[in-house]
Amino acid sequence: MSNKSIIASVISGTIMIFAFPPFDIWVIGWFGMAPLFFAIYDKKPLQAFALGFIWGIVFFLGTVYWVVNSMVNYGGVPVWASVLALLLLVIVLSLYPAVFAYFTFSREKHAFHPSAFRLIFIPFLWVSLEFVRTYLFTGFPWVLLGYSQTAFLPIMQIADITGVYGVSFLIIMVNVFLFNCGLQIADCGFKIKISKMEWIIVFSVLILVFGYGHLRIGQIDNLTKNWRQIKIGIAQGNIDQAQKWDPAHQEGTIDIYRQISIDIAQNEKDIDLIIWPETATPFYLQSDEKFGPLIFDIAKTLAVNLITGSPAHEYTSDGKTINYYNSVFLISKQGGIVNRYDKVHLVPFGEYVPFKRFLPFEKLVAGVGDFSSGKNFKPLALNNDDTFGILICFEAIFPDIARQLLKNGADFLITVTNDAWFGRSSAPYQHLSQSLVRAVEGRTFLIRSANTGISAVIDPVGRIKVKSGLFTREGLVDTISLKERSFTTFYTRYGDVFAIGCIFISIVIFITNARKRGQTCLLTFALFIFSITFFTSAVPFSYFSYWSPFLVFLLS
Known part of the structure; x- marks a missing residue:
């Protein structure tokens, strides 16, 4: 392994950082992976x-x-422990x-046309692993490659079919194409001998996706314009995290949110709903x-109807144990609690400590004991007719949670967070x-209320209004x-069929490749299990699909 290879890998990981917010130099995404190849x-x-x-180490660092900042300044964790936690997280993500x-190039040795094989196989493999990262070990789908394009709206529109994974697929495909061109230049001077089929595939896909994006935005x-409208307000209190759970500051916190709400209601007529952020009422x-x-x-x-985040509690059926929830309450304009949503997908170590009996520390969120997970993704009803889905903080980065809320009847989405x-x-x-991509995937308005910002209203094509x-x-x-x-969108109805298809195709390619190497038996077994879980309920498909690429890795 030469120093040039290491430098190229470091350069690729470094420049890809700038494709994501806050830099948003999205064009880097379309060539930034090529040095790694x-x-x-x-x-x-x-x-x-x-x-x-x-x-991975360079990119994820x-x-x-920010994990260190969160743990040290707001979680009270020692610097050394915070740095260690960051390194462990980065190591896991870098896998x-x-x-x-x-696997990127090790499978092409027996391919009839290696460059065309790369163009097909490598994007499928990348999406398969992104999908696994979304769910394995509770999941951490932060900075998936497709999120680098949120400022490039025409390309993002494909997400209402494929989810964010389709955008990741396109980015990798273009980077592979540039890599193939680079190889030809290195081997043949500046006479690029890329096959016509590769040119046709790449440019046809890009033209179709770009054209679809422009057409879809207009549609x-x-x-x-024909949808019914309501007027909403967002209160951003900017409450210091160090004071948030201090009982001495609770009354002052209420005063802040009251005044912001009064200003909203007095300056604007016919406000239907005011939204406070996650745990805005810390009691x-x-x-x-x-x-x-x-x-x-x-x-x-x-x-006005009021939404506020607050911890909730309830006794279990035995009447002895109390469960705590990170919740959002809907309060009617008559002044009573109408309904509540309990956060389902909790943050490990933030809202609960997994394997607590074996680990010598408490969760980072102060105020209450370990949170319990909510039971379902149910929309809440506003004025008996209008319904909305709630995403609390971490839940907004999981595409399937927003999808389930919309599929269950939500008319729009609200995400509350304490950033x-x-x-x-x-x-x-x-x-x-x-969060913006959730609006595009479901073609719905998304309202974001954040304690310290950034609060926003996002329209169904991903524009921040x-x-x-x-x-x-x-x-x-x-x-x-x-x-x-x-x-409803294709994505709302059918979910991650594109990403699951990428996993399936990747495994088929592995097995086809293994046949030529005389290693068919074990990989065929992996595909058999994969197929059983897809077509029957014998084993939860979703669970196996997260693990299947790693199973193939072990068996190949």
């Missing part, structure tokens, strides 16, 4: 694995470095590009006799951009259109 080309599989791992690099804009709203009535009175006095944890890092910008600053105290007002329930 040059680095791992013609290398032994284990050398390629090491170079992919180096790429540059995109998730994905390492496995990708291991959705015209469609939303048990459902049972607090001192502060609960104050919150109800705000909704009643202003004659104070991230400080003034790149994370609030990354979190916002990932209004947004707040970071670490500012302000109120936002906008009018949104409510999606007709008869209108």
Whole structure:
């Protein structure tokens, strides 16, 4: 493994950081992976694995470095422990590009047309591993490659069919094409001898996707003109994380949100809904006799429906154990709790500690004991007719959660979050951009209420209509259109069939390749299990699909 290969891997990992928020130099994504391909080309599989791992270390250190800030400044964790946690996270995440690099070129030796084989196989492999990363070990789909294009709206529109994974596929395909061109230049001077079929495939796909994007933007804009509208307000309190759970500051916190809400209601007529962020009321709203009535009175006095984040609790059926939830409450304009949503997908180590009996530390979120997971993704009803789905913080980065809420009847989406944890890092910008894609996938308005920002209203094509600053105290007002329930996207109806198809095709390619190497038996067994889980309910398909690429890795 030469120094040039290591440098190329480092360069690729470094420049790809700038394709993502807050830099948003999206064009880098379309060529930034090519240096990695040059680095791992013609290398032994284990050398390629090491170079992919180096790429991952550089890239993820540059995109998730904020973990240290969150743990030290807001979790009270020692610096050494925070750095260690970051390194462990980065190492785990780096295994994905390492496995990708291991297989990228090792399968083309028996291919009839190696360059065409790369163009087909490599994008499928990348998407397969992104899908695995979304769900394996509770999942961490942060900075998936497709999220680098959220500022390039025509390309993002394909997400209503493929989800964000389709955008990742396109990016890798173009990078592979550029790599193939580069190889031809290196071998033949500047006489590029890429086959006509490769040119046709790449440019046809890009033209179709780009054309679809422009056409779809116009269609959705015209469609939303006929949707019924409501006016909403967002209150961004900018409450210091160090004071948030301190009982001495609770009354002051309520005063801040009350005043922002009053300003919204007085400056704008006919506000239907005001949204406060995650745990805006840092006490048990459902049972607090001192502060609960104050919150109800705000909704009643202003004659608006109010949404607020608050911890919730309830006894289990035995009447002895209390379960705690990270919840969102809907308070009617009459001043009473109408309904609540309990967060389902919790943050490990943030909201609960897995294997707590074996680990010597507490969760990072203060205020209550370990949170329990909510039971289902149910939309909440507003005024009996209009329904909305709630995504609490971390849930907004999981495409399938928003999809289930919309499939269950939500007319629009609301995400509430407390991004104070991230400080003034790149994370609030990354979190916002990932939430944006949920609006495109489901063709619905998405309202984002964040304690310290960035709060925003996003339309169904991914445009940010209004947004707040970071670490500012302000109120936002906008009018949104409510999606007709008869209108659903392909992605909402069928979910991640594209990503699952990528996994299936990747395994078929592995088995076809293995036949030529006389190693068919074990890989055929892997495909057999995969097929059984796909066509029957004998084993949960979703569970196996997350593991199948790693199973193939072990068996090949």
